[in-house]
Amino acid sequence: MALVNGAKQFGFEFKGFDKDDKMVVFEKNRNVLHKYELLNVCEFNSTRKRMSVIVRDKNGVITLMCKGADSVIESRLSQQSMMS
Numbered sequence: 001m002a003l004v005n006g007a008k009q010f011g012f013e014f015k016g017f018d019k020d021d022k023m024v025v026f027e028k029n030r031n032v033l034h035k036y037e038l039l040n041v042c043e044f045n046s047t048r049k050r051m052s053v054i055v056r057d058k059n060g061v062i063t064l065m066c067k068g069a070d071s072v073i074e075s076r077l078s079q080q081s082m083m084s
Helices: 002-009 070-074 080-083
Strands: 012-017 023-026 032-042 050-056 062-068
Touching: 002 012, 062 070
Parallel strands: none
Antiparallel strands: 012 023, 023 032, 032 050, 050 062
């Protein structure tokens, strides 16, 4: 739920899974549906203080999406990613 709620704040809405078990996400700003293959889920727990999912898009690009406490996430960001 943490990733779903975080994404919704940025205009992405989780629509569920299609008949091929792909995650369907609606991007409101561009009115586009995106589909992802869910590869792995690292559930939230009190030790990690974050949740992560690994997905593959239609082009084969694999992405890690992570949502968690600011104090935990900020300490793991590189200087380059903080400037993007």
